[in-house]
Amino acid sequence: NAGVMQNPRHLVRRRGQEARLRCSPMKGHSHVYWYRQLPEEGLKFMVYLQKENIIDESGMPKERFSAEFPKEGPSILRIQQVVRGDSAAYFCASSPYRDGKAYEQYFGPGTRLTVT
Amino acid sequence: QKEVEQDPGPLSVPEGAIVSLNCTYSNSAFQYFMWYRQYSRKGPELLMYTYSSGNKEDGRFTAQVDKSSKYISLFIRDSQPSDSATYLCVLRQSGSARQLTFGSGTQLTVLP
Numbered sequence: 001n002a003g004v005m006q007n008p009r010h011l012v013r014r015r016g017q018e019a020r021l022r023c024s025p026m027k028g029h030s031h032v033y034w035y036r037q038l039p040e041e042g043l044k045f046m047v048y049l050q051k052e053n054i055i056d057e058s059g060m061p062k063e064r065f066s067a068e069f070p071k072e073g074p075s076i077l078r079i080q081q082v083v084r085g086d087s088a089a090y091f092c093a094s095s096p097y098r099d100g101k102a103y104e105q106y107f108g109p110g111t112r113l114t115v116t
Numbered sequence: 117q118k119e120v121e122q123d124p125g126p127l128s129v130p131e132g133a134i135v136s137l138n139c140t141y142s143n144s145a146f147q148y149f150m151w152y153r154q155y156s157r158k159g160p161e162l163l164m165y166t167y168s169s170g171n172k173e174d175g176r177f178t179a180q181v182d183k184s185s186k187y188i189s190l191f192i193r194d195s196q197p198s199d200s201a202t203y204l205c206v207l208r209q210s211g212s213a214r215q216l217t218f219g220s221g222t223q224l225t226v227l228p
Binding site for chain 1 (some may be wrong): 160219
């Protein structure tokens with residue numbers, strides 16, 4: 001049973017370019033979460049999605065960042081016009097959802113974004 | 117004031133020692149309590165998950181929650197070098213909010 005998969009594991013972008021980070025949840029999990037870990041800081045919630053629906057994006061920066069979880073395929077976190085301050089580890093987590101309850105979240109290995 | 121306070125360490129103990137890791141929180145809306153372990157440059161790994169005050173044991177790990185004091189602990193018995201990692205206390209509010217709130221993590225080194 002494969003865990004949460006993220007790719008790429010490492011991504012280097014120049015300032016002004018776009019970054020696309022992908023996340024495939026664990027089998028049977030219908031909910032996806034994105035977190036960001038800045039250097040020397042703890043993980044911070046960004047966005048929570050289910051298939052074709054953003055549930056909570058209260059942690060997303062207002063500009064340049066967007067997320068989607070289409071009916072088919074992985075969840076995508078998109079960062080437009082990257083700046084050096086976007087350099088961080090981005091983690092995806094997934095959880096099952098049954099009987100009106102969300103259960104514990106399982107994390108992927110992360111994508112380390114470096115903006116040069 | 118941070119929502120979750122966790123002593124960052126670093127904490128260094130000899131192999132076989134009992135390790136105590138602690139967090140405090142300020143918001144009584146937190147009702148779910150977790151401990152994650154994160155090895156260097158890896159994703160967080162869920163260790164313990166509980167939603168009630170009291171103790172929960174799993175092998176060498178015991179999670180303790182005191183909601184009245186807003187204090188949570190993780191005890192590791194017979195610590196091993198492979199336990200060397202950063203330990204994160206993680207909380208979630210009840211209701212529809214699903215986002216996790218992370219402590220800053222305690223870096224633990226178990227010396228052989």
